[in-house]
Amino acid sequence: MTSKIAPKTRHVELDGIDKFPEFPPRDDMQNTLYLYDPAHQSALRVHFGTSDNIIVLGEVPVGNTARQRRGIRVPDLLIAFNIDRPYIIAQMGYSIADQGKPPDFVLEVASVHTAQNDFTWKRVDYAGFGIPEYWRFDPTGGRRYDRALAGDRLVDGNYQPIPILQGQEAHQWGHSAVLGLDVCWEEGQLRWYDPTAGSYLRTFDEEAQGRIAAEDERDSALQERNVERIGRLAAEDERDSERLGRIAAEERMRELEAELRRLRG
Secondary structure, eight states, X not given: OOOOXXXXXXXXXXXXXXXXXXXXXXXXSHHXXXXXXXXXXXXXXXXXXXXXXXXXXXXXXXXXXXXXXXXOBOOSEEEEESSOHHHHHHHTSEEHHHHTSOOSEEEEEOOTTTHHHHTTHHHHHHHHHTOSEEEEEOTTSSSSSSSSEEXXXXXXXXXXXXXXXXXXXXXXXXXXXXXXXXXXXXXXEEEXXXXXXTEEOOOHHHHHHHHHHHHHHHHHHHHHHHHHHHHHHHHHHHHHHHHHXXXXXXXXXXXXXXXXXXXXX
16 A cells, blocks of 8 residues: 655644635536446545545645635545645635645546536646646546546646556556556546556445455355364264274173183183
8 A cells, every 4th residue: 555644733723714615516427426436535545544644535626725716626536645634624625825735636527517628727727736646537438528538747837748558449547656556547437556566446346346255255164164064073973983883892792701701610
C-alpha cells in the first residue's frame, strides 16, 4: 500500500468557519454508476489509509477560498494528501488557502451536460488552482470527451498530457505519479491498478466474490479436516476393536491351557 501521510495537526474551533455554498445534486447517474456503485472511493481510501491527513471524496467543491462565489469547481473525485480532512468536511469544501496546498488529484466522469466543459474550461481552472494531476474518464469511449481516457500533469503552471497506453481494443491506461497507480479504462469501466503489488484495487463485487471464495475455501478446508478426523476416529476404533479381539483371544487361550492342565493333572 502506498503511504502519502505526513504529520499535520490543526486544533481549531470548527464552529463559525467559512463554509462553501451548497450545490444542487447531480441530475445524472454517471458518478453513481462509475464511481460509487463499484466502490472505487472505498477501495482508494483503503489503499491509502484512513488517516485524517488524507481525503478521498466525490463532488467536493474546490476554490481558492470558501468565501468566493464564482470560479468554484466540483470535481467528481478528489484525492489529497497531507491535509486536514475534518476541516474540509466541516467547511463543506476544499479551500486551497486554508489547506495551504491544492488537491493532488482530481478526476471527472463524462456526462451529457458537462462533457464539453470538462476538457476545456475545467482544465484551465484546475491548472490555475495548481492541481498536479487532472484526469478525465469517458465510459462511452470518447463520444462525450475528446478521448476515452486522458490525464494531465502540471508542468510550470501548464498541463501537459500524460501518455495513455493502448492495450487490447477495450483497454487503455496511464500512470498517475501522484497516486502511484495506473488509471485504466477497461471495457467502459474505470479501474485502478497498483503496479507495485501487480494487482487491481478491488471493486465492491470483487471484494464480495473474494469473501465468498475465502469462505468457501475455509468451509472446504474444514470439511477436509472433518473427513480426516472421522477417518482417524474410524482407524482408532478399528485398532481398539482389534486390540479387544486380541485380548479376548489371549484370555480364551489361557482358559483352554488351564483346562488342559487340569485334565492332565
